[in-house]
Each structure stands twice: as C-alpha cells, then as structure tokens.
Amino acid sequence: MRKNFILIELIIVIFFLSYSNADFEGGSETEKRSSRRVWCNPRTGLRITRCISWTKIKKYTYRKCGFWLRRRCKSGTKYYWISKSRWCTKKCKVNGGWSAWRGWRGWGACYGSSCVGHQTRYRLRTCTRPRPLNGGRSCRGPNRQWTTRSCKPVNSIVNGNWGSWGHWKSIGTCSKSCGNGKQMWARERTCSNPAPRCGGKSCPGTSISKRYKKCLVQKCEVDGGWSAWGAWTSYKTCSKTCGSGQQFRHKVRYCTNPPPSNGGKKCKGKDKEKDYNICNVHHCPVDGKWSEWGSWGHFRHCSETCGYGVKYRYRHRACNNPEPKYDGKKCPGLLKDEEFKRCFLRKCPDKRVNGKLSKTSGKSAKQK
Structure with a gap:
C-alpha cells in the first residue's frame, strides 16, 4: 500500500513539472532552469514541496497483578510523536511572458501626393503567457508592432469610364445544321473615356455585348x-x-x-x-350432386323371434358434391339405400288347433 502511494505521488509531480514547463515555453534559459528547480506552475503561481505534519500518539503500559499474577493491570501511559511527510503547494514568483502576436489591424488612411503614398497598421500582444504573479516582474519590451506599405492617395485615383459601342459582327456558324437554330452576334467597347488611373476602379460590366439571332440552313x-x-x-x-x-x-x-x-x-x-x-358477378345456379355411398352398416335384429324372418342394413349418401346453391336443383333419388336377407333364430313351438298339431306360425314366417 505504501509503495502504491509513493508511485501515485511521483506521477503527480511529473505531470506538474511537464505542465509547468509547457506553459513556460518562450522564456529565457535561466527562467526555465529556475522553474524546474522550484517546480513553479506559471498559471497558478504555486509550487509543489514536501510538508511535514506531527501526530501525538498515546500508548498504555500494563503489568501482571492479582492472585497468582493472572490479572492484567494498567501501570501507566506513554506519549510520543509521529511525523508524516506529504506533497503540498506554496506560492512562488512567476515572471510575466508575452503572448503570441494577434492579427494585424486594418490599414489606416493613405497619405502622400501623386500616385504613391503610405499607410500604416499595427498588431498587439499581451503579458499573459504567463501573467506576473506573487511579485514576479512584468514583461519587457513593446506590446505594439507597426508596419508600413506604399499606397495610392484617394485624390489621385481616377475611375475608368466606357467608350461608345462598336458595330455588331457575326461570330461562328449556325447552332444547327437543319431547322431553326441560333447564331451569336457581338460588339465591343473599351474602358477609355477616361481610362482608370492611380488604382482607380475599372469600368463596371463587360466589354463585349452578345446576342443571338435565328438562322435556318435547311429543313429537318x-x-x-x-x-x-x-x-x-x-x-x-x-x-x-x-x-x-x-x-x-x-x-x-x-x-x-x-x-x-x-x-x-x-x-x-x-x-x-x-x-x-x-x-x-352474381353466381350462377349450381345443381346438387350425390357424393359416394357410405359404407354399409351392420344388419339389424331379425324381424321374427322364432322361425324365419328378415333383417336389414342401410347405407347413406349426401347431396354435397356439390351442394345445390343459388337456386340450383336438388339431387334426384333417395338419401338412404337398404339391403335385407333372411334370418332364422329357432323353431317356433307347435300349436294345437282343435286337438291337432299345427305349424302355421312357422310357415307364415317362411312366407315372410
């Protein structure tokens, strides 16, 4: 933990030194060496140094006491001081430094005779890189710089004016080889009435005037x-x-x-x-058609309980292939089909008629 704390402090000091040196560029070599020695920040006027603080520590002493010296009794109190060192900041002198020159101001009025005169302009700088702090000396030298150039006085300047236009002349050929086309005509003038002098303005506009006329070589x-x-x-x-x-x-x-x-x-x-x-779009009538017959069902019970009888089974079909729609005709025929066969469960018991045996019931069942 102590090693980490020392490493962090070292990084802070290195950053502070590099920041101070970067801000102090442009000063003399002596000022740079002094700045490195005292670690003075030109922006804040502070330097990093080591500060010592003391802390009072109280410690108790004990002795053995009681029966068979099994107890621990307080015998006294000792005091001592512990010093701690840390990084801190203190004020330091910062000498002023010039900032970069600002942009040039506009040129002043032109003074002189004939076509040649002179005019001046200036630029400024400030003592803010860095500002003088904590009793440091101010910047030395001028804060304004002048420059001069030659110019043309206003009174000698003559603006140009156009002369009269010349005659129209055709230029080039017709724009189309057939049909209605266009051909350019032009005329010229010169800026000579009067000509511009001593930097006077040239004539406004163009020296050539153009226009187009219709032309026809042949029909297309x-x-x-x-x-x-x-x-x-x-x-x-x-x-x-x-x-x-x-x-x-x-x-x-x-x-x-x-x-x-x-x-x-x-x-x-x-x-x-x-x-x-x-x-x-209204639908046409659709006549109904039968679907396939379904499978036969099981035969029902015999119609007679004795003797011969008949039993039936059935199958069905539906009128849905297709169903009759839109006033179409229904399917002709029956929905149900039946099939029968003879059946025999047991013999019927004999009956006596006028004291004689009769098998009429069995015969009637066979007839059925």
Whole structure:
C-alpha cells in the first residue's frame, strides 16, 4: 500500500513539472532552469514541496497483578510523536511572458501626393503567457508592432469610364445544321473615356455585348409524335350472363403531335388501349350432386323371434358434391339405400288347433 502511494505521488509531480514547463515555453534559459528547480506552475503561481505534519500518539503500559499474577493491570501511559511527510503547494514568483502576436489591424488612411503614398497598421500582444504573479516582474519590451506599405492617395485615383459601342459582327456558324437554330452576334467597347488611373476602379460590366439571332440552313426531318389519349368509350356488353364475366372499353390516340414530315419516322407503339372490367358477378345456379355411398352398416335384429324372418342394413349418401346453391336443383333419388336377407333364430313351438298339431306360425314366417 505504501509503495502504491509513493508511485501515485511521483506521477503527480511529473505531470506538474511537464505542465509547468509547457506553459513556460518562450522564456529565457535561466527562467526555465529556475522553474524546474522550484517546480513553479506559471498559471497558478504555486509550487509543489514536501510538508511535514506531527501526530501525538498515546500508548498504555500494563503489568501482571492479582492472585497468582493472572490479572492484567494498567501501570501507566506513554506519549510520543509521529511525523508524516506529504506533497503540498506554496506560492512562488512567476515572471510575466508575452503572448503570441494577434492579427494585424486594418490599414489606416493613405497619405502622400501623386500616385504613391503610405499607410500604416499595427498588431498587439499581451503579458499573459504567463501573467506576473506573487511579485514576479512584468514583461519587457513593446506590446505594439507597426508596419508600413506604399499606397495610392484617394485624390489621385481616377475611375475608368466606357467608350461608345462598336458595330455588331457575326461570330461562328449556325447552332444547327437543319431547322431553326441560333447564331451569336457581338460588339465591343473599351474602358477609355477616361481610362482608370492611380488604382482607380475599372469600368463596371463587360466589354463585349452578345446576342443571338435565328438562322435556318435547311429543313429537318420531323419524326411523328403521339397526341394525348382520347376519352374512354363506354363499356361493351358483358361476356357472361352470370358468374364473373368481362366487358371492355377502349381509347385511341393519333400520330399528329407532330405528324411525320420531311421523311421523318412514324410513331412507335399502339394507337389503341383497352381496359377490362369484371361484370355479372352474381353466381350462377349450381345443381346438387350425390357424393359416394357410405359404407354399409351392420344388419339389424331379425324381424321374427322364432322361425324365419328378415333383417336389414342401410347405407347413406349426401347431396354435397356439390351442394345445390343459388337456386340450383336438388339431387334426384333417395338419401338412404337398404339391403335385407333372411334370418332364422329357432323353431317356433307347435300349436294345437282343435286337438291337432299345427305349424302355421312357422310357415307364415317362411312366407315372410
């Protein structure tokens, strides 16, 4: 922990020294060496040094006491001081230093005769890099710098003025080899009435005036162009009386914008365009059709409890292939189909009629 604390203090000192030296650039070599020696920060006027602080420590002493010296009794108090060293800051002298020169001010008025005169301007610097602190000396030397240049006095300046325009002359050839084109014509003037003198302003505007005239070498071939589309016609009769039918309308255009001339090409593309619309969207009648017969069911119970009888089984079908819709006809025929076969459970008991045996019941069952 102590080693880490010393390392942190060392980094702070190095940063402080580098910051101080960077801000103190431009000073004399003696000032730089002095700054490194005392570690003086030119911005704050402080230097880093070692400060010692003392801390009073109190310590108690003990002795053995009591039965068989098993107890520990307080015998006295001792005092001693511990010193601690730390980094701290103290004020130091900072001599002033010049800042960089600021930008030049504008030029003053021009004084002189004929076409040559002189004018001056200046620039400033301040004693702020660094400012003098804690009794340090101020900057030495001037804070203003002058410069002079030659100029032209206002009274000797003559602004130029244009002379009269010359005659129009054609320049170049016609802009097109056929059809209506343009050809440039130009005229000139000079800035001589009077000419500018002693830095006077030149004549405003241009010395050449241009304009264009129409010219025609020969007529050009004109390719045909389509006119705008005409209005849509009304829809024709629907193609179907029910279900989704179609009806169409059309519009036309003509090759008259412009019409082809002088050997020009005709218009490309269609001169008629069709538009389709769905009509009679109401459904057509759908007649019902039978689906496949279902599987046969189990045979039911015998119709007789004795003797011969009949038993049945059934199968079904549905009118859903397709179902009748939109007023269509229903399926012809029956929904249910039946099948039967004879059955025999047991013999019927004999019955006596007028004292005689009769098997009428068995015969009737067979007939059924």
